[in-house]
Amino acid sequence: MPRDTEQKPTRVPFPAKQVGETPSRWDWVEPCVWTDRMLTALETGVKGGQWFSLIDKVYRDLTLYQAFRKVAANGGAAGVDHVGIERFKEQLIPNLRKLSQQLREGNYRPQAIRRQWIPKPGSGELRPLGIPTVRDRVVQTALRNVLEPIFERDFAEQSYGFRPGRGCKDALRRVDELLENGYTHVVDADLKSYFDTIPHDKLMNRVRKKISDGRVLTLIEMFLRQQVLDDLTEWTPERGSPQGAVISPLLSNIYLDPLDHLMAGSGFEMIRYADDFVILCRSREDAERALELVRQWTEEADLTLHPDKTHIVDMTEGSFDFLGYTFQGQYRFPRKKSLQKLKDTVRQKTRRTNGHSLQCVITQLNPTLRGWFEYFQHCQPSTYTILDKWVRMRLRSILRKRRKGKGRGHGHDHLRWPNVYFAEQGLFSLKQSHALASQSSWR
Numbered sequence: 001m002p003r004d005t006e007q008k009p010t011r012v013p014f015p016a017k018q019v020g021e022t023p024s025r026w027d028w029v030e031p032c033v034w035t036d037r038m039l040t041a042l043e044t045g046v047k048g049g050q051w052f053s054l055i056d057k058v059y060r061d062l063t064l065y066q067a068f069r070k071v072a073a074n075g076g077a078a079g080v081d082h083v084g085i086e087r088f089k090e091q092l093i094p095n096l097r098k099l100s101q102q103l104r105e106g107n108y109r110p111q112a113i114r115r116q117w118i119p120k121p122g123s124g125e126l127r128p129l130g131i132p133t134v135r136d137r138v139v140q141t142a143l144r145n146v147l148e149p150i151f152e153r154d155f156a157e158q159s160y161g162f163r164p165g166r167g168c169k170d171a172l173r174r175v176d177e178l179l180e181n182g183y184t185h186v187v188d189a190d191l192k193s194y195f196d197t198i199p200h201d202k203l204m205n206r207v208r209k210k211i212s213d214g215r216v217l218t219l220i221e222m223f224l225r226q227q228v229l230d231d232l233t234e235w236t237p238e239r240g241s242p243q244g245a246v247i248s249p250l251l252s253n254i255y256l257d258p259l260d261h262l263m264a265g266s267g268f269e270m271i272r273y274a275d276d277f278v279i280l281c282r283s284r285e286d287a288e289r290a291l292e293l294v295r296q297w298t299e300e301a302d303l304t305l306h307p308d309k310t311h312i313v314d315m316t317e318g319s320f321d322f323l324g325y326t327f328q329g330q331y332r333f334p335r336k337k338s339l340q341k342l343k344d345t346v347r348q349k350t351r352r353t354n355g356h357s358l359q360c361v362i363t364q365l366n367p368t369l370r371g372w373f374e375y376f377q378h379c380q381p382s383t384y385t386i387l388d389k390w391v392r393m394r395l396r397s398i399l400r401k402r403r404k405g406k407g408r409g410h411g412h413d414h415l416r417w418p419n420v421y422f423a424e425q426g427l428f429s430l431k432q433s434h435a436l437a438s439q440s441s442w443r
Helices: 036-044 061-074 085-090 092-105 134-152 168-180 200-208 214-224 248-265 284-300 336-349 358-375 381-402 419-424 430-436
Strands: 113-119 126-131 185-190 228-230 233-235 269-273 276-281 311-314 319-322 325-328 331-334
Touching: 036 134, 061 085, 061 092, 061 134, 085 092, 085 134, 092 134, 134 214, 134 248, 168 269, 168 276, 168 319, 168 325, 185 284, 185 319, 200 214, 200 248, 248 269, 248 284, 276 284, 276 319, 284 311, 331 336, 336 358, 336 381, 358 381, 358 430, 381 419, 381 430
Parallel strands: 113 228
Antiparallel strands: 113 126, 185 276, 185 311, 228 233, 269 276, 319 325, 325 331
16 A cells, blocks of 8 residues: 555445434544444433344544554554554555455464563563554554444443543542542552453353354454463463453453442442542441452452552541652652653663763753653642752763763752753753642643
């Protein structure tokens, strides 16, 4: 396919048939899949609550093309076939038409997932990341585009992870609101190895409550049982949905959605982001009842609450971590792992032997500082003062090294290169940005 195809999609010989306008609450859906007629059926409900004949929406040429565009936009490494996005794109239309034919004829088979172990931020542990091939990511994206609105329609309000129009800040805003309204006891819960332990049979039973297309169900099962290639050893998972697979976040939300509704129906304020959730209560007794209800549900769901990471916190004397923040009384701090991750990144960009000019170092550093502040702008002011001081120390150490000095910047270095010097060089200041930002609400 010519490289300018993505800029001129009208050259692609895939017809799109759309009539009318999409209801505003479904603006995020893929219009080549979800026509006005289908959206009306989604709003009013389908007979028996189950959807039939969906596979033809998955293998439609335009659906696969739009899926590829999303895969290309997200980037990512090649899978076990060593075919990256650019190489797949070189023969895009033949590749997509081959996938369409295989899906239509029922002989599509996913390739193995390449497992890669990556470090957990702020710890010495590693976590597994599954990397499907580009062709499989395209099919999974097309499948997700077809299925997601069906399940999103009934997902619980208190679920925020991997959902359209929702994110971490929405979840944090809700936690902050409840704390301010007197919910002083918190169930801080952790599901042990959740993504790796989801039972396939029970997950599929929940999918079947809304999906009756046998070929779509078979496709989901094939993705759940994809071979995993780990250090030249190939094996078939009996549980779980690999992190890194496009379809995994949706499947993980499908499996935990009954827990969301159970807690809401029982009057508990639970805020969940993927497998990370907290339950805010007004008393210890309520928190204990909530935790017991979660324990019962997870046991029935064949999941495990982490014994060391699940506990009840009294906010008058304790603290808890959620989505990168530490909540302690009325104060908010970056979680220690979040601080460590930032410092590790800054260290990489401010090595004393990097050889770049100070201006170049600051140019590379500012997006990191700006992005970090955008998320962590609701912390205590002292956080930014300390970090600004630490960043300037790293920069003074670079300048000190270039004057044949040793060690960190200190003493007369503060007179030689005062704070205003770095401000004049354009260094992003966390403290100054915090002073300018409104702290009245979570953004």
